[in-house]
Amino acid sequence: NSGSDSNYNKENEECRPASIREKVRGLEKKFVNELLDEDKRYAQILKDLMTDETVAAAMNMSLKETEDALVQMLTANGIERSEAEAKVDRFMNETMVDLNIKHFLPYCKKNLTMEELKEVKEIYNNKEYQKLNSMTLEAQMKHMKHLEATMSQAVISIMSGEEPEPVERNAGYSDRYMSLCKECLEVTNADMLVDNVLSQMSMAMGGNAESNKAIEALGKYFKENFATMYANMYYGTLNEEDLEKVIGYTKKPAMQKFMQANLERSQNLEGYINDVISKVNEFI
Secondary structure (H helix, E strand, C coil): CCHHHHHHHHHHHCCCCHHHHHHHHHHHHHHHHHHHHHHHHHHHHHHHHHCCHHHHHHCCCCHHHHHHHHHHHHHHCCCCHHHHHHHHHHHHHHHHHHHHHHHHHHHHHHHCCHHHHHHHHHHHHCHHHHHHHHHHHHHHHHHHHHHHHHHHHHHHHHHCCCCCCCCCCCCCCCHHHHHHHHHHHHHCCHHHHHHHHHHHHHHHCCCCHHHHHHHHHHHHHHHHHHHHHHHHHHCCCCCHHHHHHHHHHHCCHHHHHHHHHHHHHHCCCHHHHHHHHHHHHHHC
């Protein structure tokens, strides 16, 4: 409605008979309550999802890292470890998970129906998919330091005006294995997530012509070498059949919509980050 329409409705509200006014107000209240109830139902499903460690890790919510850092901080300041873990566990479950839901809910509602979100929950609850997720996390944790070192070296080379060395295969996996890793990255929107990180780096570096040129070169390097990085990381933990199953689950329409919602969340993190800083400071 335009402003004048809104004023017209307000001015004529009292012209209606009392019984009609009450019905209108009752319908408005019912509509608002239904919206709130819908949000609560979405939020409950998200809470079930986000308290699963593999889901939190896949969404890059950093909950485990935050939890470990807070426990370490409290124990360093003289609190018994068991007490520190209990305090942090309560904070994570009562505050941090709810904070993630608050900032993720709008993107979920935009991209998924309630039934589709329930379908995502069923997929994550599937024993086979849980096992595959755990294997993926295991592979990532095992090779994360090496992966970070490779990326850091590429950044140093590019910032020095040199061409970084391409990533070499560090095991004897087949071309088909490499192809499956590449498809895994494609169906999980990995390229777009890299673009988000590079965009944030560009802003942090000032966004001038020189930094933009370096970021562009870095993006090109990552995209050309991503599949090899991941094949090196996954080989020995996941076989070709495992990768095919991961792709099959991830390609399901509800999962694709869930990943799109997470991608949009990752592109709009400023409010979330500010809330996290505020809540963590309050807790400390």
